[in-house]
Amino acid sequence: MNKLFSLGVLIKILTTMIPFAAPFLYAAIGETFSQTSGVVNLGVDGIMLLSGYASFYAVLKTGNLWLGLLAAVLVGLFMGLLMSFISVTLKAEQGISGIGLYMFGFGLSSLLFETTIGTVKTVAGFPPLKIPFLANIPVIGPILFQNSLPIYGAFLLVPLAWWVLDKTTLGLKIKAVGQNPAAADTLGINVDRMRYFSVCLGSSLAGLAGASLSIALVNLFQENLTAGMGFIAVALVYFGGWNPWGVLGGALLFSAANSFQLWVQVLGVKIPSDVAVMLPYLLTIAALMISVNRARQPAALNKPFERGES
Amino acid sequence: MPLKNVTGASPQRRAPAIDWNKIGLNLALPVAGVLVALVIGAVMLIFLNANPFVAYASMVSGAVGSLSGITQSLVKATPLLLVGLGICIAFRANVINIGGEGQITLGAIVATWFPLTFPTWPGWILIPATLVLGFLAGAAWGFVPGILKARLKVNEILSTIMMNSIATQFMYLLIRGPMMDPAGVASGTFLAQSAALPKQAWLPRLIPQTLLHTGAILAVILAVAVYFFLWRTTIGYRIRAVGLNPDASRHSGINVPYYQAISLTLAGGFAGLAGAIEIMGVQHRLLDGITGGYGFTGIVAALLGGLHPLGVIPASILFGGLLVGASAMQRSVQVPSSLINVILGMVVLFVSGSAIWSRRWAARRKSGEVQETQEEQAEP
Numbered sequence: 001m002n003k004l005f006s007l008g009v010l011i012k013i014l015t016t017m018i019p020f021a022a023p024f025l026y027a028a029i030g031e032t033f034s035q036t037s038g039v040v041n042l043g044v045d046g047i048m049l050l051s052g053y054a055s056f057y058a059v060l061k062t063g064n065l066w067l068g069l070l071a072a073v074l075v076g077l078f079m080g081l082l083m084s085f086i087s088v089t090l091k092a093e094q095g096i097s098g099i100g101l102y103m104f105g106f107g108l109s110s111l112l113f114e115t116t117i118g119t120v121k122t123v124a125g126f127p128p129l130k131i132p133f134l135a136n137i138p139v140i141g142p143i144l145f146q147n148s149l150p151i152y153g154a155f156l157l158v159p160l161a162w163w164v165l166d167k168t169t170l171g172l173k174i175k176a177v178g179q180n181p182a183a184a185d186t187l188g189i190n191v192d193r194m195r196y197f198s199v200c201l202g203s204s205l206a207g208l209a210g211a212s213l214s215i216a217l218v219n220l221f222q223e224n225l226t227a228g229m230g231f232i233a234v235a236l237v238y239f240g241g242w243n244p245w246g247v248l249g250g251a252l253l254f255s256a257a258n259s260f261q262l263w264v265q266v267l268g269v270k271i272p273s274d275v276a277v278m279l280p281y282l283l284t285i286a287a288l289m290i291s292v293n294r295a296r297q298p299a300a301l302n303k304p305f306e307r308g309e310s
Numbered sequence: 311m312p313l314k315n316v317t318g319a320s321p322q323r324r325a326p327a328i329d330w331n332k333i334g335l336n337l338a339l340p341v342a343g344v345l346v347a348l349v350i351g352a353v354m355l356i357f358l359n360a361n362p363f364v365a366y367a368s369m370v371s372g373a374v375g376s377l378s379g380i381t382q383s384l385v386k387a388t389p390l391l392l393v394g395l396g397i398c399i400a401f402r403a404n405v406i407n408i409g410g411e412g413q414i415t416l417g418a419i420v421a422t423w424f425p426l427t428f429p430t431w432p433g434w435i436l437i438p439a440t441l442v443l444g445f446l447a448g449a450a451w452g453f454v455p456g457i458l459k460a461r462l463k464v465n466e467i468l469s470t471i472m473m474n475s476i477a478t479q480f481m482y483l484l485i486r487g488p489m490m491d492p493a494g495v496a497s498g499t500f501l502a503q504s505a506a507l508p509k510q511a512w513l514p515r516l517i518p519q520t521l522l523h524t525g526a527i528l529a530v531i532l533a534v535a536v537y538f539f540l541w542r543t544t545i546g547y548r549i550r551a552v553g554l555n556p557d558a559s560r561h562s563g564i565n566v567p568y569y570q571a572i573s574l575t576l577a578g579g580f581a582g583l584a585g586a587i588e589i590m591g592v593q594h595r596l597l598d599g600i601t602g603g604y605g606f607t608g609i610v611a612a613l614l615g616g617l618h619p620l621g622v623i624p625a626s627i628l629f630g631g632l633l634v635g636a637s638a639m640q641r642s643v644q645v646p647s648s649l650i651n652v653i654l655g656m657v658v659l660f661v662s663g664s665a666i667w668s669r670r671w672a673a674r675r676k677s678g679e680v681q682e683t684q685e686e687q688a689e690p
Contacts, residue, residue, distance in 0.1 A: 042467065046655075082659070092662040095406040095467055096613065100658030103606060107651025114646040115358055228475055235468045274483035281472040281479075288464045 009263060014143045016259035017252065019217055022154035023048070023209040023226075024251035027233035029161045029244055030205025035237055036165060037198035038178035038300040041083055042098025044206045045230025046105020051075040052210030053109040056221040057116060059123045068215045069150070069208065076207020079105060080200035088195045091304035102230075110223045117221065125219035126150055150208065150216040157205070161244040174198050178298035181305040191305045206230065232284055239287045241296045250287065257283050335668050336621075340614045343660035344628075351653045360643040372638020373631035379638070381520035385592060386602075387630030389414070389584035391529045393608025394615060394622040395536045396452075396580030401617050402540060403573035404553035409455060409470025410581045410605025412477035413448035417582025419481055420447035421589045422504050422596040423489065425511035433510035440511060441528075441586055448582015449575045451477065456574030460567035466574060474605070485596055503597035513591035523591035532580070536619040549573050581605060603651075607633070610654050613661050629654070 027044050034041045054075045055068035079101060086097045126148035135145040165171035176184035177194040185191050209230070214221045232254060240246030257280045264276040352362035373383050393410045400407040421444040425436055455473060458464035485502045494501040513523040540546040551559045552569045560566050584604060593600060611629050615621030636650035 086659050086663040090663040090666045092659075092665060096609075096662040097659055099408065099606070099609065100655050100662060102655070103610075103651055103658060104655030107648050107653075107655055110648035111354075111646050111652055114648065228471065231468065231471045235465075235472070238465060238468070272483055272487070274479045274486070278476050278479045281475040284472045285458070285464070285469050288468060289458060289462050 009267070011139060011143065013256065013259045013263055016262060017255045018143055019147050019151045020258060021251045021255035022151045022212045022217070023229055024233050024236060024254060025154040025157060025248065026209035026212060027206045027230055028236040028240070028247045028251060029157050030202035030209070031234055031237045032161065032202075032240070032242055032244060032247055033165070033174065033198045033205075034202035035301055036178045036242055036298055037174045037195045038181065038298055038303060038305070039084075039087055039195055039199050040094045040098060040234075040302050041080075041087075041101070041199055041202060041206075042095060042231075042234060043079065043083055043101025043105060043203075044209075044233055045226055045228060046102035046109075047076055047079045047203050047206040048105075048210035048213070048226045048230045049109040049224070050079065050105040050210070051207035052214035052225055053112055053221050055207075055211035056123065056214040057112070059125070059215050060117070060121065063124075065126055065215060069211050072207040072211035073204045074207075076204040076210075077200055079207075080203025081196075083203060084196040084199045087304070088192050088199070091306065094302050094304075106224065109225075113221060113223060120220055120222050122220045123215060125214075126216040148216045150212040153208075154212065155248075158244045158248045165244065175298070177305070178300055181300050181303075185305070185307060195305075206233075209233070232280065235284045235288055238297075239284075239291045241291065242298065243296070253287070254280055254283065332668075332672075335671055336616045339664040339668060340616070340625075340657075340661050343657055343664055344614070346660055347653045347656035350656060351649060354649065354652065355643075355645060358645055360645050365639050365643045365645060368642035369632070369635030369639045372642075373635035377517075378520060379634060381517060381522040383627065383631040383634045384526050385521045385523070385630070386633045387626040388523075388526045388529045388591070389588050389602070389604040390608050390611045390626035390629055391533060391622055392584035392587065393581045393604050394612035394626055395529075395533055395619055396577030397609050397612035398536065398615075398617045398619050398622060399540065399549065399580075400573045400577035401612065402553045403549045403570050404556065405456075405459070405570045405574050405577075406467050407452065407470055407574055407577040407581075408467055408605075408609070409452060409473050409578065410584075410608050411601045411603075412470070412474035412605070413451045413578040413581035414585035414588070414601045414605055415474075415477040415481050416451040417444035417448040417585030418589045418596055418600045419484060419489075419585075420444055420582075421586035422507065425507045425590075426489075426505060429508040431510075436508075436511050437513065437590065440590060441583060444586020444589075445579045445583040448585060449579035451582065452578015453571070453575040456571035456578075459574070460571040470574075481596065481600070482598070485598070489596060491595070504595045506595045507590065511590055512594055513587065521592060523587075525587035525591040528587070530623060532583075533619045533623050540619065545569075545572070581608070584608075607654060610658055613658060 027048060031041060031044055051072035055072040058071040059065055059068040083097065083101050086092045086100075087094050128146045128148055129152070131145040135141045137145070165174065173184070173189050173194055176187070176189055177191045181191045184194075210226070213225060213229075218225075236247050236250040236254065239250040240248070261276040261279050265273045348366070352366070355362040355365050371379070373379050393414070396410070397407055421440050424440050424443050428436065451473060455464070455466045455469040458469055459466045482502070485504055489504045491501060491503055491505045493505065494503070513525050516522045516524060516526065540550060548559070548564050548569050549572070552564060552566050556566050585600065588600060588602070589596065607629055608626075611626040612622055614628070615623070615625035632650055632653070636647040639645060639649075640647040
């Protein structure tokens with residue numbers, strides 16, 4: 001036990017916690033956009049898997065990391081269009097269509113992995129980028145300022161998303177169609193188009209979440225690489241109260257639990273590792289129990305919009 | 311999250327008169343969904359350098375081309391049917407249960423632990439007791455998200471998914487530790503699996519030399535029982551009322567969260583029973599992968615069966631056949647059987663997307679009926 005709570009281990013936990021918060025951030029911020037417009041996209045995990053595969057494959061074949069990111073975003077966009085078509089145009093039950101999207105992404109990523117790659121291979125992912133001066137600060141430098149580009153991107157996304165949602169007309173429109181689509185409609189906002197945009201934006205970000213995992217963090221792809229991270233990301237949106245800063249707090253908390261769990265296994269502390277692995281999931285349930293701040297929940301969340309029906 | 315599209319306009323206390331048009335439409339849309347998914351699957355097969363006709367032919371012959379194929383399909387259909395029945399109850403109450411995997415796991419754990427703890431009990435008491443305990447274990451695993459939803463408004467989709475991961479880890483903990491097969495420990499192989507169940511706890515075989523066991527019969531009987539439960543009992547009526555119109559139910563004095571918790575508990579129970587039957591009828595021991603993905607595939611079967619307990623019977627047989635056929639296809643044309651997951655995902659997308667047409671059709675017919683009655687009244 002003493003081993004676990006030494007300063008050295010704490011720093012190690014923090015150095016894994018920051019980069020591994022990135023996929024949660026991309027996916028959960030994306031889902032925040034989607035849900036703010038009134039659409040619950042439960043297929044995030046499937047999108048992450050398929051994009052994670054696509055970006056990994058692109059890098060494996062071409063060695064071009066930017067092409068990898070592009071592939072991830074395009075796959076995310078495609079999945080977003082599919083989800084929007086089923087859930088917005090055809091007004092399907094979102095909980096069910098999202099599970100369908102997850103199964104589709106999960107199955108297709110496994111199928112493509114087995115047929116085009118076969119065995120677990122690694123690529124040279126995004127290298128760590130030391131930020132001048134800051135990276136040399138003892139303790140804080142290695143934790144915060146020696147990460148790769150997609151990791152910095154995830155953290156920069158938080159203020160950006162907050163600004164877009166809270167300070168721009170676009171954000172206001174997204175909120176309007178999620179709160180009161182009928183009123184938004186009478187004000188001339190195209191509800192369906194706004195929801196398409198938000199779901200596709202969210203899915204593209206989920207694509208980046210997959211890529212940040214497969215070409216920036218672990219630099220490999222295998223079947224079910226995400227192991228349910230996408231679902232935790234959806235939970236983080238509830239936990240964060242549909243606010244990017246809240247999502248950031250949640251992502252850091254979960255990433256901390258996750259890296260704690262990893263180090264428990266590495267150090268062979270006398271906690272059964274299976275119990276430690278349960279920790280993030282138990283924490284998610286606990287977080288959902290605490291985050292009863294549902295006043296902020298978009299009023300039309302999960303409700304398809306039909307003109308003349310209010 | 312109203313499931314109006316699949317349930318019609320208002321709950322009826324009695325089973326409704328048979329409406330062939332409605333049945334026809336509710337049958338045509340899912341079948342069309344499966345066909346479109348299979349056609350897209352065929353295109354994928356072409357991209358994978360496999361002849362789709364050969365692939366699908368090997369799939370069909372693998373699933374129904376022999377006695378062993380047919381019985382294997384039915385064996386796979388059994389847990390799908392049981393999970394699907396639970397999904398019917400939950401979805402009818404407007405609760406989305408994604409926790410099938412975890413509930414199956416818990417049922418399987420208890421159904422392994424109990425006979426191994428009391429190996430000397432005679433079969434006639436051991437088998438029913440184990441089945442009941444498996445049901446209760448799954449029900450407990452469904453009760454937790456149910457009560458969390460009722461009391462704290464915790465989103466059940468997310469909590470059931472987390473419960474899945476927890477159950478899986480719990481099973482690993484057991485089969486790598488206290489429940490590990492003593493034979494494996496003694497011989498030094500340390501396989502992560504439990505000891506085999508005593509023979510009298512095995513479900514009897516229906517056809518000798520095949521895997522088909524009595525659990526399949528039990529599942530069909532339970533499907534009829536769930537039908538009666540949902541349409542002929544007060545609790546069933548209230549569960550459906552809660553799902554159709556929570557506001558109206560609340561005003562008429564039904565405790566909505568309470569009935570949603572009950573439905574999630576029952577759904578967990580059926581999944582737990584599926585896990586127990588998988589242990590007692592097929593695997594005879596606890597090991598990794600015991601759920602076989604039935605927790606998810608069961609949802610697809612329930613959706614395709616129109617969330618009707620009797621409709622889930624043919625739907626689960628179809629998917630049981632698809633699963634068995636997919637392994638045959640993998641052997642004959644070397645296409646990974648994960649193709650079947652892609653097809654299943656598309657089926658869910660198409661079936662949930664196509665509900666709009668049955669909804670529009672119902673609305674059109676309703677307005678037509680209103681017009682007719684108005685004309686009748688105007689006549690005299």
